[in-house]
Amino acid sequence: MEKKFIVYNKNKKLVVIFAGWATSPQFYKDFIIPDADVLLINNYKDFIELETHDEYIKIFSLYDTINVFAWSLGVWVASYFFTLHEEIKVSNAIAFAGTPYPIDDEKGIAKAIFLGTAHNLDEKVLMKFQLRMCGNRRAFDEFNERNGKMNIDELKAELFAIIEAYERAPQNSFRWDTAYIGKSDKIFLPENQQKAWGGTRQILLEVQHYDLQLLKYIIQNLC
Numbered sequence: 001m002e003k004k005f006i007v008y009n010k011n012k013k014l015v016v017i018f019a020g021w022a023t024s025p026q027f028y029k030d031f032i033i034p035d036a037d038v039l040l041i042n043n044y045k046d047f048i049e050l051e052t053h054d055e056y057i058k059i060f061s062l063y064d065t066i067n068v069f070a071w072s073l074g075v076w077v078a079s080y081f082f083t084l085h086e087e088i089k090v091s092n093a094i095a096f097a098g099t100p101y102p103i104d105d106e107k108g109i110a111k112a113i114f115l116g117t118a119h120n121l122d123e124k125v126l127m128k129f130q131l132r133m134c135g136n137r138r139a140f141d142e143f144n145e146r147n148g149k150m151n152i153d154e155l156k157a158e159l160f161a162i163i164e165a166y167e168r169a170p171q172n173s174f175r176w177d178t179a180y181i182g183k184s185d186k187i188f189l190p191e192n193q194q195k196a197w198g199g200t201r202q203i204l205l206e207v208q209h210y211d212l213q214l215l216k217y218i219i220q221n222l223c
Contacts, residue, residue: 002043003056011037014063015222018042018074018081020097021162022126022155027147031219037063044077045157047165056081060088067222068093072187072209073162075176076102080165082174094218096180097188097209099196100172102162107196109188118159122152132186135208143210176200180218182207 004025006017015033019025019042028040039059060066068090070078075098082088101107103114117125134140179197181190187209194202207214 001046004040006038006040007032008037012064015067018070018078020072020074022150024147036223045161065091067091071096072098073102076100079172079174080169083172093176094178095176097185101196103166107192121156133209185209
């Protein structure tokens, strides 16, 4: 698990971004909000720090207002963290293209697909995933230009870490305010997202699993 401030000006408001899987810190470098510090959490290879370390608590205690945005598998990581740390009060929590049930045939990614991706991940499988995520070649090229090249072994380790942590995770108790759902999402199917989000406010849009314009819009309007 890694954390990095994109913006740190000792503001009173904090925006926490839980990154999507297979995205690098440089992808989020221009995700800036006026009058708010922005903290990125990514690289989900080790959940022990997230479960036991109090450094995150110390950081969050410095702020009057905490807002959360999570994308894709980051939605479950955020749900897991705030379920474990209910003492942290979140003012606004927005999810996009993910659910609190990452490995679930009805509310997340089908178990066979998730496990198959983890066991078979290589450059070819990653490229196929990214094409499905982006929906077309133009968006695929845009994403990779922003994101840069990722290490396959590290990405595989993240998937297996998520599998292990999800098996022991407590039932989710974190309440999200809004879930954005892409009607063309081929990673977290929209019908699965709708089932997962039950009583949560849902916004359905004609977008893929990746949509840069929407990501930036959500971040800019989070506070």
